[in-house]
Amino acid sequence: MKKFTRVSAIAASLALGTSMAIGVTASHAAGTTLTMIAADYPGDGSTQQAQWTDFATRFHAANPDITVNVTVKSWNDIDQYVATQIAAGKTPDVVNKGDYSAPAAAGLLYPASQMVSASTLADILPTFLNNSKYNGTVYALPDLASARALFYNKDLLTKAGVTKLPTTWSQLYTVLGQIHRKLPGVYGYALPLGPEEAQAEFNIWAGGNGGQYYDYATSKWVLNSAANVATATYLKSLVSKGYTEPNPDKCDRTACAQALFAAGKAVFINGSVFLGSWLKSNGGAKINFGTGSFVSNTGHKAVTLGVQDYFTAYKANGNQAAIQKWMDFIFQPANYAKFLVAAGGFIPATKSAGAKAASDPALAPFIKLLPNAVFYPGDIASWNAVKGQIQQGIGQAVTGNPNSVLNSLQTQAAAAK
């Protein structure tokens, strides 16, 4: 018995020693392996996998001691996938998706100053960096941004006899009424308050009435503010008149609102930078559309919604040096331009690329609207949770009772961790 124990102990220690030795040699030979999880931007059926594989291959050629594995995930799956990887102890090194505040609050992230070199950081537009802070420290790098504009179907407007674009809520109400009378079967405004992107749609309308989701002055969620209730009440009046599609609380952006616009069944729609190219590949190539500024309530400025996404770097694997090399590589102007092309026509987050984009006819109208952009309160740790609640619930504020729906959302937001 004793002998057996001793033998097995020796065997075990030998095995351990060997494996440690192998481990050491292996890490010398293979160097660092970075894992990255990236959201897939293109909405036209292509994917960014090829672009990321190309980046990883060229990066490895230039830095033989660093291997990068990029996993590309759809926007529907990525939040869940990243959370599952972290919970399973397989924390990625770099993530590219739409939020950063929760991991920043949990202390999982490197600050931006450690993610890239000082010169790369200096090239990133300050507006976007300002939206990437948690408790005053920049914890994420903006990868790109988008803005919204009011898209309208020119042919339908002509048919309805509308000659002047509305700029205020009351003018819009009149114009939509005129469309309703002249063009049966056509909805004046496609209002996507279904779960897919209700938070964006409502944010733009509320912004045009001086409303917002979060009040930085008092550090409180203000979902049921008087301005927001008035916004919901105004939208409810459009819905009940039949100026929008029926059941806006069930209408998702892509499958419902954009599809109606592509089919020539909606005159106005809130569209992102990529709506033009989306229409081409989704049966709306013939739509003769124009873009303009959103409407606002009298006495308020019209706003647009700016949305930016982020690169974040996790501390768990301690690969800070390798991460910095990789991120600097991504932000090299030539590579960054390729990233933007693969993603499909977004607004760049760097000064060098931004200068070029300003002369791009597809992007110029959006860049012009950017100074009046409002952003999501993405730096608040509970934003992701509150966003989910808004997406589920806010549609019912325009089909049901605006007051009670917004009050209920406010209660839930205040309770969100």
Add this chain to the structure above:
Amino acid sequence: MSVATSAVATKPLRKRFNAGALPWIGPAIAVIVLMVLYPAYTMIKTSFMNIDETGTSHGFTGLSNYRTLFHNPNLVPVLERTLIWTVSVVFFTVIISLPVAQVLHAKFPGRRLVRYALIVPWAASVVMTSTSWLWILNGYYGVLNRIMLSLGLIKDQVQFLGSPTQSFAWLILVAVFVSVPFTTYVILAGLTTVGEDIMEASTVDGASGWQRYKHITFPLLRPALLISMVINLINVFNSFPIIWVMTTGGPGYSTDTTTTLAYKITFRSADIGQSASMATINFAIILVFIALFLKVSRWKEND
């Protein structure tokens, strides 16, 4: 050694059964432990923990997740709806399956074909069936709208899945559609156990068709009926795909049941702990159903 031998001598059967059966039941035990007990343990543990949306655990928090859940304004309506959902789907399923099984039990040309046809909605993936229904009912392009417009039954397109009440009714209809085949087959199996001789005897005694069904067939069907009902209760209660595919519980939370609510709390509201406590309560309700099922089975044994 000697102790073991005497044990074998006094309780031979039991001892030999334990040792010998292990290799055979081992895999089953392993599957139950790994796939049922461990996840259940993790779920219950999670419901007492504070886990943020990044997946990082911040330790135990006692009952705070349950407290959050009980303050969730959607919980009570969802529990009520789950009850309506389960009871009405099972009720209509049984009401429809009873006559259908009777028809399939009768002898007629092409019976085999009809029996096969009934298996289709059961064999097809529920996600597939629900997706078909989603498009049949689509308010803009759906075929049901097309047919009803052509027949002049409606003047304008109807958003069948638009309003909470209407879409919930459609969900129940689809759930019944999916549950009927299984239930019918269980009842059909029950019908084959009803002896021809009893039926003949009752006919000779002058019993009418309805009297025969009421006093002979139906009482003899009770075991099959009870089992199919309890299995249906569990299935329907836990049903996720029909609701998720057709309405995602919307608009808002107005067609959610406890199962879809638990999913939404995790993946929409990013609150893993609260969701785990919802799932644990769901699990507790299901345990009651299973206890009921076991009781029913034993009742059958004693009969």
